Amino acid sequence: MKNFLFKISFYIIGILAVMLFLGTYADGNTDDNYRHFAVEKPQNIILGDSRSVQGVVPEVLKEKLSVPFDNFSLNIVQSPYGQIYLKALKRKLDPETQNGTFILAVSPWNLALNNIVKKTEDFPEENSPFKNMYFYNMSPNYEYLLKNFDKSWFRIYLDREAVGRSNTYLHKDGWMEVNINMNKDSVAARTAEKTQYYKAMLSNYTLSKERLKALNEMINYLKPKGKIYLVRIPVSENIIALENKKFPEFSRMMQNLSKEKNIKFYDFSNRANDFTYIDGNHMYKESGKVFTAQIADSVKADQRKLK
C-alpha cells in the first residue's frame, strides 16, 4: 500500500505542480470572467450585464469621482438580477463599505425571464460562476480555474496577456475591452444579427417578479452602504425600438422604483444616436468612455447637491 501511494504521489504532485505553475499566468486573457474573481474587494461597484461590462469604464469613473470602481457585470445569462447575483454581491463587496457609489445598470433583459422557466433551479444563472464561487478576491484564483475554466490549463499560459491581449480583454477593474473590426459593413452585419436575435427573444421573455424582487433586495442591501444610481444604458435605435415595443412601461417602472427607494434613475435609452455600437447592443469602447463620463458627471452633480 505504502509503495503504491508513494509512487502515485509523484504523479499527483507533478500534476498539481504543473497546474499551480500554469495558474499563476491567469490574467485578463484567461476568459471573460476570471478577473472578476481575482481582485481586491471593492467599495464602489457597477452591476449589470454585458452592456455595462463593456459600456461602463471604471477608469473614467475613478478619474472623475476620485474613487476606484469595480465593474462586476457579466452578461444576461450569468448576471441577471436575482438571488444568485445578490449572494455574489455580498461576497464581492468590501464588508467595510460605508460611503460607496453603486451603479446598477438596468434593462428589461436583466430583469426578465424566459417563459419556459418555471422553477428557480432552471434559471439560467444556475450555471453562472456566481453560483459555485466562494472566493472573490484570490489571485491566482485556483477555485475559479478548477470550477469554471473548462479549457486546457496550458491555454492560460499560451494565451497570456504578455503574448498579446485577446479581443475580449478583461481589465483588473472589471471592464471588458472589446477589440473588433469596426468597419461599417461588419458593424451592420453584426447589428442585423443581434436585432434578429432580440426579435426572436421578444415573444419568449416577460419581466420577472423574482428578478424585480431581487433588485429591490439588492437596493435594500446597498442603501445603508452608500449611494445607488440606476442607469439604463443606450442601445441602437433598432434594438431600443424592439425593447420599447415589448416593454413600453420599463423606464417608468424604474422611475417609480427610484422614487420609492429614494435613489436616482438615469435613463439614457432615448440617446441611441449619441453613441457608437459594435453590434447595436454593446457600446464601442470609445463611446463607452464618453458615456461613462456622462454618468460620472450626473453622479458628481448629485453628490454635490447633497453636500
Add this chain to the structure above:
Amino acid sequence: MQFTSIAFTLFFTFVFGLYWFICRKNLKLQNILLLISSYVFYGFWDWRFLALLAGSSAIAYYLGLKIGGSEGKTKKIYINLGLILTIGTLFYFKYFGFFIDSFANLFHIKNTLTLNIILPLGISFYTFRIISYFLDLKNNKLKPETDVLAFFNYIAFFPSMTSGPIDKGGLLLPQLKKERVFTEEMAADAARQILYGAFKKLVIANSITPITQNIFQNYETLSGSTVALGAILFLFELYADFSGYSDMAIGFARLLGFKITKNFAFPLFAQNIAEYWRKWHISLTSWLTEYVFTPLVIQFRDHGKRGLIAAIILNFILIGAWHGPRFTFIIFGLLHGIYYIPLIVRDKLNKKKKFSGSFPTLKELGNILLTMMIVCFALVLFAAPDLKAALGMYGRIFSFSLFSIPQFIKIKILGLIGILILIDWMNKDQEHGLDIKRFNPWMRRGFYVFLIFMIMYYGVFSNGSFIYEQF
C-alpha cells in the same frame, strides 16, 4: 458527482483512505462505509430517488428471504412478485410515459398524466441487478442473500451504479462477504485503467461531442458526406465515452478490492457483427444472453435456423428497447438482429476470428471496416432524437452530396482517434487498453506522463456527463 470531477476525486480519496486505513480489519465496517458512500454518491445526483433505491433493495432483500424459506408454488409466487415489482418499477419510470403519450397521440387525447415522471439515474442498471438476483434464485444459481449489508451494497455499489457494468449477484455478492486484499500490482493496474478511461472520456469523447452535436442538429443543411462523417465520429465518441466510463468504474472498484464485470473488449477491431456484440457492452449482452436469448433458443429449438434468427432478433429488439422508449432504439435493435442473419445462414455465428499477425491483413482490415460501417449505419438511429430525424439523416447520407468533401474534418480529432486506435491495438490481447505491465518500467512511466499530458493539454472538462447515464 462525475468520475472526472474534482468533487469525485476528493470523495473517492476520502472513502479510499477510510476504507483501507481505518476500516481495513473489519469487514462489516468496510461494508457499512461502502454503503454510506454509495448512498452519498447517489444522493449527490438526486437525493429524491434515494428512497426508491433503498425501497427497491429492501423489498428485493425481503422477498429473497421469503423465496429461501419457501418451496413449490409459494416460492414461485414470491419470485414472480419480485420480478413483477422490479420490472413494474422500471416500466413505470422508463416506459409508462412513452405508452401513455403514444396512446394519447393516437386517439388525440390531451395528456397530463406523465408530465411529472422523472427517470431516476441508473434505474436500468440497478433494476437489472435485482432482476438477475430473482432469476438466479429461480434457476437455483444463487442462494438467498441473508447478509443485509452485502445485499444493499450489491444493488447500490457506487463505482458501477449509474452506468454499469451490470454485475450479477453471483460475481459481486461473494466478494462483498469476504475480506478484501490490497495488492500493489492490482492497485497500479487499476490506476492505469482509470487513467486510460479518463483519457478516452476527456480527450476523445469530449472533443468529438460538439462536432457530432452540430452535425446531428443541423443535418438538414449539411452534405451527405458530413452526416456520414457524423455517424462515424459518433461511433468513436460513444465508444470512448462508454468504455472510458466503464474503465474508470472497473478501476475504482478494483482500488476497493473488487473485480467487476468487464464491459468492453476492443470492439473497434471486431471482424463481424457477432464478434462486435461479444466485445461491446458485454455486461448487458451477457445478461440478456443468459436470461433472454438462451431460454428463447431452447424455446425455439425445433425451428432450426429460423428459430435462432427469431431468438436473436427478439434479443436485439430488447437490447434496443433497454436504451429507452423510442422507436429508433427498437429499430436499432432490429437492424442489429438482421445483421446476424448472414452469419446464421452461413453457420459462422460462433466462429472466433483471431488476427494472424501484429498488423491486420487486408482481408481482416476489410472485415473490420465492413463491420464498423454497418455499426455506424445503425448508430444514426441511436443518435437521432426520433424516427423522422433518423430518416432525414439517412436521406442526406444517400444523396449525391455523399460524394462531396465533408465539413468538420479536423486534423486534431483524426490524430486523437489515431492515438486511441493505436493504444487499443497494442493492447488488444490484454485485459484493458492500458494493461502495459509487460513493458519495462521506464516505458510505462513514459506512457503515463504522455497520457497525463494529453489529458491536461487536450482534455475538455466542460462536459462531465456520460452518454449512458441517461439510460
